């Protein structure tokens with residue numbers, strides 16, 4: 299008998315019929331002798347709808363009230379799923395994040411989980427009840443409702459699995475596992491039967507939204523066996539685990555992309571100590587997160603500095619830079635919000651040379667201009683014009699033969 303934490307995402311609980319189907323799935327799993335606690339998302343589209351409502355009222359709502367609003371979607375699903383289970387004769391109880399005491403810090407909309415009190419849930423499990431827990435939400439130490447960032451129900455599930463020392467955390471979604479890239483962009487993408495925590499962490503943080511980055515981080519840290527599966531069909535899914543010694547790793551495991559970035563350049567910056575700080579300091583002071591940064595080699599005492607930010611932060615960053623450029627005596631500020639980042643990821647890259655040049659050659663053959671490059675031990679990221687996104691991802695997928703096992 300195993301303890302399994304299952305998480306069902308928005309499309310998996312998108313209608314009352316789907317919720318009934320999930321209830322049956324849970325009951326089947328219980329009949330195989332397993333103890334189950336379930337984490338659910340809001341019904342598909344609901345969180346976006348709630349965000350839309352808040353925008354109708356305020357451009358910058360108070361963070362506390364915003365979280366009270368956007369967390370309500372999950373409360374609907376926990377009640378409906380619990381009722382569906384009870385209708386089938388399966389005892390169940392719903393819990394909001396606050397009721398389970400999912401204690402977080404007070405960073406509204408991007409709160410981090412600090413502690414979970416699994417006592418009530420353990421009592422349910424011992425009594426043969428299924429605990430149904432609202433994902434995405436917690437409470438801070440003053441009892442305020444917090445939320446964990448988009449896709450945060452994944453993190454609720456993993457954190458709960460760690461707290462209850464579950465045997466496996468299963469993330470049920472609308473695809474049957476983690477693919478070599480988003481199958482919506484490359485239909486030839488292949489399901490991976492396994493992927494390492496390290497690779498999944500890179501894929502998620504570089505834009506593959508199949509799992510929230512923090513969920514993968516948490517699972518790696520607490521060694522929670524994590525599996526991504528389809529809620530619509532049977533299958534093994536993808537197991538995310540540590541690298542196995544002696545098993546040869548693929549050079550490239552997957553391709554991630556991020557459409558949410560924008561690029562800014564300050565040209566003609568005096569090449570002196572402290573200018574990078576004077577330019578990027580005010581950006582950080584305004585809580586804008588910077589991703590890639592490139593500073594050119596200085597020439598005639600001048601240099602250029604280019605960096606990327608989230609596309610939502612583009613206008614704000616541009617505004618700040620106009621002021622900063624004047625202060626540091628730079629020539630001009632230019633920007634482009636229509637760029638995307640495409641990354642190849644693989645732990646096998648560590649032991650293979652020439653992958654970067656091979657990547658650049660295949661893009662050159664398609665006439666795709668690379669605007670920025672950044673590398674780490676297990677990934678290479680490039681920035682290109684957004685019109686090349688699909689072409690770049692498909693070209694790289696084919697070039698590295700990712701459709702083949």
Ligand code: ADP
Pocket residue numbers: 306307308309310339449470471472473475476477478479480481482505506507508509552
């Ligand atoms: P849920 O609502 O269940 O949390 P998400 O929409 O958050 O589901 O995540 C599933 C989606 O992630 C898929 O429909 C797919 O389009 C997308 N996706 C992006 N990259 C990948 C990938 N490498 N493998 C599988 N799915 C991916």
Ligand code: ASP
Pocket residue numbers: 307308339340345346371433434447448449450451452
């Ligand atoms: N409902 C939240 C969202 O749409 C959390 C989640 O689904 O994981 O982001």
Ligand code: MG
Pocket residue numbers: 307449452507508509510
């Ligand atoms: Mg998700």
